[in-house]
Amino acid sequence: MKLAIILALAASTNAFLAPLHPQRVNVELAAKKKKKKQVMSPSGDGVQATVLIEKADAAAADAIDLSKQAAALADDSAAKAAAKAAEEAEAEAAKAAAETAAKKAAADAAAAAEREKEAQAAAAAQKAKEEEAAREAESARLAAKAKAEAEAKAKAEEEARIAAEKEAARIAAEKKAAEEAAARGDLVLAAAEAAASWPPDAAIGPLQDALAKAAALGITDGNDVDAAKDAIAAAERIAALAAEGEGVQPRRKAAAKAAEEWQVARKVESLREEGEKVISQRAEGAQKLQAYVKETRASSIVGDWADADGMLCRLKADGTVLVPPSRGSGGAWKLTNEDGFGASVEITLALAQTTRNGVPAGNREHTLKGSISGSKMTGAVETLMFGSVASGDLDLTKM
Numbered sequence: 001m002k003l004a005i006i007l008a009l010a011a012s013t014n015a016f017l018a019p020l021h022p023q024r025v026n027v028e029l030a031a032k033k034k035k036k037k038q039v040m041s042p043s044g045d046g047v048q049a050t051v052l053i054e055k056a057d058a059a060a061a062d063a064i065d066l067s068k069q070a071a072a073l074a075d076d077s078a079a080k081a082a083a084k085a086a087e088e089a090e091a092e093a094a095k096a097a098a099e100t101a102a103k104k105a106a107a108d109a110a111a112a113a114e115r116e117k118e119a120q121a122a123a124a125a126q127k128a129k130e131e132e133a134a135r136e137a138e139s140a141r142l143a144a145k146a147k148a149e150a151e152a153k154a155k156a157e158e159e160a161r162i163a164a165e166k167e168a169a170r171i172a173a174e175k176k177a178a179e180e181a182a183a184r185g186d187l188v189l190a191a192a193e194a195a196a197s198w199p200p201d202a203a204i205g206p207l208q209d210a211l212a213k214a215a216a217l218g219i220t221d222g223n224d225v226d227a228a229k230d231a232i233a234a235a236e237r238i239a240a241l242a243a244e245g246e247g248v249q250p251r252r253k254a255a256a257k258a259a260e261e262w263q264v265a266r267k268v269e270s271l272r273e274e275g276e277k278v279i280s281q282r283a284e285g286a287q288k289l290q291a292y293v294k295e296t297r298a299s300s301i302v303g304d305w306a307d308a309d310g311m312l313c314r315l316k317a318d319g320t321v322l323v324p325p326s327r328g329s330g331g332a333w334k335l336t337n338e339d340g341f342g343a344s345v346e347i348t349l350a351l352a353q354t355t356r357n358g359v360p361a362g363n364r365e366h367t368l369k370g371s372i373s374g375s376k377m378t379g380a381v382e383t384l385m386f387g388s389v390a391s392g393d394l395d396l397t398k399m
Contacts, residue, residue, distance in 0.1 A: 057090075057093075059093065060093060064083070182288065182292060183210070183214040184214065184219065184222070185288060185289045185292070186210040186213060186214070186292075189293070203231065204235050207228050207231055208232065211229070227273070230265075231262075237258060237262075238259050241255035297338065297343050298317070301345060303315060303398055304398070304399040305377060305397070305398055306396065307395065307397075311324055313327075313330070313347065315333050315345075315347070320332055320333075323350070323351075327351060327352055329349070329350045331348040331349035331365075332347075333345050333347040342373045343371070343372050344371045344372070345370060345372065345377075346367065347367070347370075348365065348368075350363035350365050351366050365383065367381070367382045368380075368396075369382070370394045375398040376395075376398075377394065379393075380392065380393065381394045
């Protein structure tokens, strides 16, 4: 408002003084206008505050010049009033320009800070998005790797399990084949021994044992089984004929003839069966059979034997005999006869003796002569007593 009043006063003064100094006023106004035009040339938004200040300065300068010209023609009071008004206008214009420039600069700075903040937020969001994508990709890669490793491990374990099952099946098949071959060998051996045994019913037990062993392995048919069953039937017929009366000559002759026919039939059957086999197989089967018989015989001898009072002795494979201290002292044993799966042994040991009153009377050497069949040992016990040999029955059971 003050600036407008000053400008109006300057304009009226200029109009009053224009007739007196027309050239000087026009020159000065032209210079001011040229300067004002230069200041107002477009240079961007950043110089608007400076342009306002320069406008205010130009207006103030014009006012001062005008006031000076008026002061030369007017009285001193008018000149002083104009000068004071010009100074106040200049100060007010400078203050307004400074406030406008400060506000503009603050607004520009706030806008720039806001744009920088938005740019930083956008960059942070983009970085977080990229990191999240990277984490998801790494998680997917690790999951795929773990899945592939698990599948490979499961496949390897499955292959190992299948291989183990195949190997177990192969071993079981080989074992079963060996057991079946041994069982058939037992049938052949039992039938052969039955053909040469007398009385024929003595072969029934071994034949039945061989058939039971073969049946336990699933062997219930075949030439060997049929031959063993025929041998049992023949032996039973012979035993029945013998039971009807050995004193009757016809029956004895019939039994003898049946036995002879049975033996001949068995020999013919045996020869026929053996002739159908390859010689190498016969030799291998015989070796296995002999080894099996020997092993079975040895296992039937070695071990602990007991009488009615408990354990009596232990026969060891090296030929020594161990006796419990309460029963006496040890000794030795030897094989005296071999008969198929059975055997006869002679055992020498010292047995503890007591008086009639139960007082211990030391150990006395005894000789045990017995035949072993299965888990039984029967025979005689001999010892030297008062210069003569005393004997008694031997009946031991394998523990």
